[in-house]
Amino acid sequence: MTPGTFELLGFGPQGWxxxxxxxxxxxxxxxxxxxxxxxxxxxLGAALKLSSLLAPRMxxxxxxxxxxxxxxxxxxxxxxxxxxxxxxxxxxxxxxxxFYSLPVFVIGVIAIGLVSGAYQxxxxxxxxxxxxxxxIEAGAACGMPRHLLLRRIIAxxxxxxxxxxxxxxxxxxxxxxxxxxxxxxxxxxxxxGTAAGSTRQPLLFYGIAAIxxxxxxxxxxxxxxxxERHLAKPWSR
Amino acid sequence: xxxxxxxxVARQLLSGVPLTLQLAGSGxxxxxxxxxxxxxxxxxxxxxxxxxxxxxxxxxRGTPLLVQIFLIYYGLGQIPELRDSFLWxxxxxxxxxxxxxxxxxxxxxxAEIIRGALQxxxxxxxxxARAAGMSGVLLRRxxxxxxxxxxxxxxxxxxxxxxxKATSLASVITVAEVTNISYRLIxxxxxxxxxxxxxxxxxxxxxxxxxxxxxxxxxxxxAHHAHRRT
Numbered sequence: 001m002t003p004g005t006f007e008l009l010g011f012g013p014q015g016w017x018x019x020x021x022x023x024x025x026x027x028x029x030x031x032x033x034x035x036x037x038x039x040x041x042x043x044l045g046a047a048l049k050l051s052s053l054l055a056p057r058m059x060x061x062x063x064x065x066x067x068x069x070x071x072x073x074x075x076x077x078x079x080x081x082x083x084x085x086x087x088x089x090x091x092x093x094x095x096x097x098x099f100y101s102l103p104v105f106v107i108g109v110i111a112i113g114l115v116s117g118a119y120q121x122x123x124x125x126x127x128x129x130x131x132x133x134x135x136i137e138a139g140a141a142c143g144m145p146r147h148l149l150l151r152r153i154i155a156x157x158x159x160x161x162x163x164x165x166x167x168x169x170x171x172x173x174x175x176x177x178x179x180x181x182x183x184x185x186x187x188x189x190x191x192x193g194t195a196a197g198s199t200r201q202p203l204l205f206y207g208i209a210a211i212x213x214x215x216x217x218x219x220x221x222x223x224x225x226x227x228e229r230h231l232a233k234p235w236s237r
Numbered sequence: 238x239x240x241x242x243x244x245x246v247a248r249q250l251l252s253g254v255p256l257t258l259q260l261a262g263s264g265x266x267x268x269x270x271x272x273x274x275x276x277x278x279x280x281x282x283x284x285x286x287x288x289x290x291x292x293x294x295x296x297x298r299g300t301p302l303l304v305q306i307f308l309i310y311y312g313l314g315q316i317p318e319l320r321d322s323f324l325w326x327x328x329x330x331x332x333x334x335x336x337x338x339x340x341x342x343x344x345x346x347x348a349e350i351i352r353g354a355l356q357x358x359x360x361x362x363x364x365x366a367r368a369a370g371m372s373g374v375l376l377r378r379x380x381x382x383x384x385x386x387x388x389x390x391x392x393x394x395x396x397x398x399x400x401x402k403a404t405s406l407a408s409v410i411t412v413a414e415v416t417n418i419s420y421r422l423i424x425x426x427x428x429x430x431x432x433x434x435x436x437x438x439x440x441x442x443x444x445x446x447x448x449x450x451x452x453x454x455x456x457x458x459x460a461h462h463a464h465r466r467t
Contacts (some may be wrong), residue, residue: 069398069444070437071405077420082429171299178301182409189304202311210300210308217299 008199009208016195016205023191024212030105030177030187034112035170041117046124060121067118073179076111080183083107108180116173120162123169127161128154160231167224174217188212239431246422246435253415254439260332260404260414264339265397271340272347279352290348297345303406305342310334310410335407343400350396354389355381387458394451398444405440415439 003014011017041063048060067075084101091100131154139149181190192209196202278290297305313319313328327333358381366380408417419436423429 065441066437069402069441071402071416071440073405073408074416074419074433074436074440077423078429078433080429081423081427082433085427085429175301178303179406181303189301189307192304193307196311201315203308203313203315206304206308206312210296210304213301213304214296214299 005204008195008201008204016191016199019191020188020195020208020212023186023188024216026105026185027174027177027187027213028216030108030112030180030185031170031174033109034177035116035173037109037113038116038120038169038173041113042120042124045117045121046128049121049125050128064118064121067115072111072115072176073182075115076108076179076183079107079111080104083110104180104183104185107183108177108185111180112173112176115176116169119169119172120166123162123165124158127158127165130161131157156231160228160235163224163228163231167221167228170220170224171217174220175213178213242428243431243435246432249422250415250418250432250435250439253413253418254443256412256414257401257404257443260335260339260407260412261397261401263336264343264404265400267336267340268343268347268400271344272351275344275348276351276355279348280355294345294348297342298349302338302342302403303409306335306338306406306410309338331407331410331412335404335410335412339400339403339407342403343396346396346399347393350389350392351385353392354385357388358384387455390451390455390458394448394455397447397451401443401447402440 007014009015009017009020045060045063048056049064051057051060084099087100087102088098091098135153135157136149139153144152177187178189180187181193184190186194188209189206192205196205199205275290275293278286279294281287281290309328310331313334319325319328328337362380362384363376366376371379404414405416407414408420411417415436419432422432426432
């Protein structure tokens with residue numbers, strides 16, 4: 001007897017429910033790790049691009065041009081194949097013969113971090129440029145040292161101005177994790193593909209994957225919207 | 238530097254460029270037409286039409302393009318009515334599935350761009366046109382659409398660039414465009430960096446040409462503001 005839709009999606013012996021939820025967890029974990037790694041790259045990139053020296057500015061420009069202009073999937077392939085070649089070479093030089101590779105989750109997070117970092121660079125940079133110069137001067141005139149100025153004046157306002165753009169970048173990061181299915185990470189799309197293959201129900205399982213992506217995107221979007229309103233409170237009148 | 242290898246890679250990858258451009262071009266063309274329909278439906282007075290348009294935008298912007306491609310390529314074959322219809326010879330082909338997915342995807346983003354551009358038309362300009370006796374199609378053709386076009390063109394330019402990049406996902410369903418050829422070269426030679434550099438250069442060149450073209454169009458559309466430039 002062929003199982004019905006409810007058995008297929010349920011948590012019973014013939015159900016894919018548990019595996020799909022687990023895969024959704026992997027998707028969310030990869031997206032969160034990739035996004036925060038991207039924040040690191042983004043802050044670094046913004047600092048480079050805002051530098052008064054030519055060389056750092058050019059490095060920053062190079063970074064954002066490459067990682068925003070080249071398809072994400074190519075970057076995933078580069079890190080997947082190139083990464084394992086590099087790791088193998090290092091290990092072989094160190095006296096460990098054989099073939100080595102990095103876990104696909106790590107490769108995926110680095111790829112997403114690099115790409116979203118390039119977009120976050122622009123978000124942080126334009127947010128910093130919107131800061132009121134007078135406030136920074138006033139803080140300095142009050143005798144605030146640089147780190148205090150950064151913590152009290154610059155960081156909170158930059159974050160607030162950058163948040164709408166960061167929210168958009170988060171949504172694309174979430175969708176980009178689906179690309180990691182091509183290098184074998186069992187995230188939502190790949191798990192749906194496995195289920196579709198073994199049950200011959202692609203419409204059902206890819207449809208479920210799409211719905212889960214929509215739900216995750218909607219919920220995190222609502223949370224980010226709440227954060228945005230919270231951070232805007234001191235400025236509301 | 239292994240020049241013969243790089244030149245060989247470049248030759249093979251360039252042979253995929255026409256297919257990449259076809260995917261992007263057809264997707265943008267069909268997606269553009271669909272976007273106009275969706276945007277008009279979203280602005281229409283008929284509620285069910287509005288709901289369909291909103292759902293269309295929500296679904297195609299909220300889910301990954303790769304999921305959409307798989308749904309169309311693997312999923313549609315599950316519907317017997319479709320398998321028996323005249324559409325099946327097309328929907329069986331990865332090439333047409335990729336174009337359909339790209340078109341549906343870009344139509345949702347473009348519909349939002351159109352909506353935003355129309356909203357950005359200043360109320361005063363429309364009122365002035367009405368006061369001058371214009372209405373209906375004349376008002377739209379002379380006032381609303383030209384102003385909206387100037388507002389939307391920059392955003393549409395970045396959508397075109399995203400579209401050129403998005404064609405790379407067709408590689409996953411065996412369409413032999415630039416990324417598909419790159420993948421086969423990388424997995425057979427394991428020289429990821431060299432292939433990536435060449436493929437990346439091709440995509441950067443394409444996106445650069447697109448942004449150049451958009452800048453030229455923008456310049457021409459804003460020719461009447463030219464005296465403001467110094």
